[in-house]
Amino acid sequence: MRLFRLNLVFLWVILSGCAYFNTFYNAKTYFSEATRQMEEDLNKDGKISRATYSTFENASLKAQKVIERFPDSDYVDDAMYIAGVSNFHLQKYTIARTMFSRLTIEFPSSPYYAESHLWIARCYYELGEKDIAFRMLEEFISNSKNKVFFGEAMSLAGYLALEEGEDEKAFEYFNQAVDMSHDIQSKSNLLFELSQIYIDRSMLEKALSVLQEIEEISIDPLMLTRVQLQYAKIYRIREMYEESEELIKEMLANEENQSVFPDLELELAQVYTQQNKMDQAIQRHKTVTENYPNTPQAAKASYNLGEIYLHGLNDYESARNAFVAVRQHDRNCLEATLAQSKINEIGQFVSLNNEIQNLEEEYPGLMNPEVEQDTSLTDKVINDYVKNKFRQAEFLAFNFQSPDSALGIYQSLTTRFKDNPFIPQILNTWSYLLKETGDTLRAEMLKNRLIREYPYSPFSLQYLGREHPDSLKQEKNQSLIFHIEETYFNQAREQEGMKAFKALLDTASLDSVSRAQVMYRIGLEYDQTFSDLDSAMFYYQLVKNRFASTKYADAAEKRMNELNRIIEKLMEASVDDTLETTVVDSTQGLETMMDEMAMDSLQREEAHESIQE
Numbered sequence: 001m002r003l004f005r006l007n008l009v010f011l012w013v014i015l016s017g018c019a020y021f022n023t024f025y026n027a028k029t030y031f032s033e034a035t036r037q038m039e040e041d042l043n044k045d046g047k048i049s050r051a052t053y054s055t056f057e058n059a060s061l062k063a064q065k066v067i068e069r070f071p072d073s074d075y076v077d078d079a080m081y082i083a084g085v086s087n088f089h090l091q092k093y094t095i096a097r098t099m100f101s102r103l104t105i106e107f108p109s110s111p112y113y114a115e116s117h118l119w120i121a122r123c124y125y126e127l128g129e130k131d132i133a134f135r136m137l138e139e140f141i142s143n144s145k146n147k148v149f150f151g152e153a154m155s156l157a158g159y160l161a162l163e164e165g166e167d168e169k170a171f172e173y174f175n176q177a178v179d180m181s182h183d184i185q186s187k188s189n190l191l192f193e194l195s196q197i198y199i200d201r202s203m204l205e206k207a208l209s210v211l212q213e214i215e216e217i218s219i220d221p222l223m224l225t226r227v228q229l230q231y232a233k234i235y236r237i238r239e240m241y242e243e244s245e246e247l248i249k250e251m252l253a254n255e256e257n258q259s260v261f262p263d264l265e266l267e268l269a270q271v272y273t274q275q276n277k278m279d280q281a282i283q284r285h286k287t288v289t290e291n292y293p294n295t296p297q298a299a300k301a302s303y304n305l306g307e308i309y310l311h312g313l314n315d316y317e318s319a320r321n322a323f324v325a326v327r328q329h330d331r332n333c334l335e336a337t338l339a340q341s342k343i344n345e346i347g348q349f350v351s352l353n354n355e356i357q358n359l360e361e362e363y364p365g366l367m368n369p370e371v372e373q374d375t376s377l378t379d380k381v382i383n384d385y386v387k388n389k390f391r392q393a394e395f396l397a398f399n400f401q402s403p404d405s406a407l408g409i410y411q412s413l414t415t416r417f418k419d420n421p422f423i424p425q426i427l428n429t430w431s432y433l434l435k436e437t438g439d440t441l442r443a444e445m446l447k448n449r450l451i452r453e454y455p456y457s458p459f460s461l462q463y464l465g466r467e468h469p470d471s472l473k474q475e476k477n478q479s480l481i482f483h484i485e486e487t488y489f490n491q492a493r494e495q496e497g498m499k500a501f502k503a504l505l506d507t508a509s510l511d512s513v514s515r516a517q518v519m520y521r522i523g524l525e526y527d528q529t530f531s532d533l534d535s536a537m538f539y540y541q542l543v544k545n546r547f548a549s550t551k552y553a554d555a556a557e558k559r560m561n562e563l564n565r566i567i568e569k570l571m572e573a574s575v576d577d578t579l580e581t582t583v584v585d586s587t588q589g590l591e592t593m594m595d596e597m598a599m600d601s602l603q604r605e606e607a608h609e610s611i612q613e
Helices: 002-045 050-069 076-089 093-106 113-126 130-142 144-163 167-180 184-200 204-217 221-237 241-252 255-274 278-291 296-312 316-329 334-362 379-399 403-416 423-436 440-453 458-464 469-487 494-505 512-528 533-546 551-573 579-585 587-601 603-612
Strands: none
Touching: 002 050, 002 076, 050 076, 076 093, 076 113, 093 113, 113 130, 113 144, 130 144, 144 167, 144 184, 167 184, 184 204, 184 221, 204 221, 221 241, 221 255, 241 255, 255 278, 255 296, 278 296, 296 316, 296 334, 316 334, 334 379, 379 403, 379 423, 379 533, 403 423, 423 440, 423 458, 440 458, 469 494, 469 512, 494 512, 512 533, 512 551, 533 551
16 A cells, blocks of 8 residues: 555656656747747748737746646746746736746746846846936946856947947947858848948948948848848939839849849839839839738838828828728837828818818808909908918928918918918028928028018017017006906906996006007906996907907807807797897896807806916
């Protein structure tokens, strides 16, 4: 019986050992397979597939099981390394960092100890803690025991320096990484990355030098093909379009280059775009989106199509459709974020154009050079039209890169509506845009016109280095208004407060904003304290007509609309009575309806808040 029990114990030990070894073996197998798949994915289209993510997930789960169930086994540090790297590629950077930290603390003699510190720095980098990552890398590089990983550390430090705008420091790190890399494939990859950085910064001679160095050391067909693609890019940037097109078409004719066909087609499309051959550019971009869907290249091609439709053809609907397709091809790429911004801009621009069209259809006089003779046009209509056209020009000039269209709008507005309060701002923007496009002479002429015709505009005063007379008086006037509020209205002495405000209006010292504020405040008291609609409407109308560019004009117009709706309700309630009789005899009903309207608009609170300001 004792022998039988010993055999059972021995068998259990054997089975337990087999269990943890099999679990670790599975983790290692999944990890090796995921790493292989990832390399294939990245070489194919530059991103990790869902199948590869799934394999990394399995590797992490198996490794975690070894760590939790068999903490005394000899493979725990191996399992921590597998779990850490797998979670890093799964973009679970906090989990990965925690796993590597545990490895360095619990297994200081592990062969993964030094490399784990490098992975921790990578995790901090991905988590946005770049200062911590950089300090860790510098400390890592200062320790000669980590020499075998210096190449990778230098490369990561180079990218960090680039993001901080320290290009020279970055290039120093990258070149050190190349020098310290003794593996041909790693060295070639580093040199290729460096060539792209040089190309992005238009350092083309250095890029060519690096590419030639790759050709001297590499025998990898794919790497050499990618080098040729870089040459094609450099030709395009140097406007050597025939050489670029010839090289790309030659590479497209070779089936051995299929892995880079999407990049070649995309590059050829950009060659056509730079030559303003829009039909050919559109066709090539469509070739990429149709033949290589759901790839980063297709997303880039869709984005480029949107730019062509938007800036080259002014086809906003096609541009929007192209930008929408970007996210469908690759939701995680940079172009997807940029495309969403473009979609929003196009939506705002189309809505603005519709508002302008509606105004032009309703008020044909807006299109007439003799607009001031059209009595059907109110100040409100003209101001809305000028403001919307100005916004339209801003979109064209600064969002859609169509400065010529914007300049035409500025010319039209300043000719037809020269007395409009928005004209100084339009002249200032017009002058700025001319200066940006290189027409400095006309820009200076417009600036002088602005100063001559609108000397007290904030733009003219800024050019002259002066302060607006109104701004010098405004602080004093605001103190007077506050004093009246405190002395009379806050003490329920409204009649005396109204007299004080009217006396203030008779003084010449009030600046325009304060005058609008006082008029609006008087109207508000007639409206909500004394229920005198005629007087309220009179003051609201004054504010709206004389001070259209202030916030009080907008508030006055809003309240006038509300009062007009109240009057309509009263007329409907008492068809037989005249409006004057209704107002006089139905004060209580009027106040009730006004209270109902005030619940929605909160006009009283807004007015008091404005005055306190």
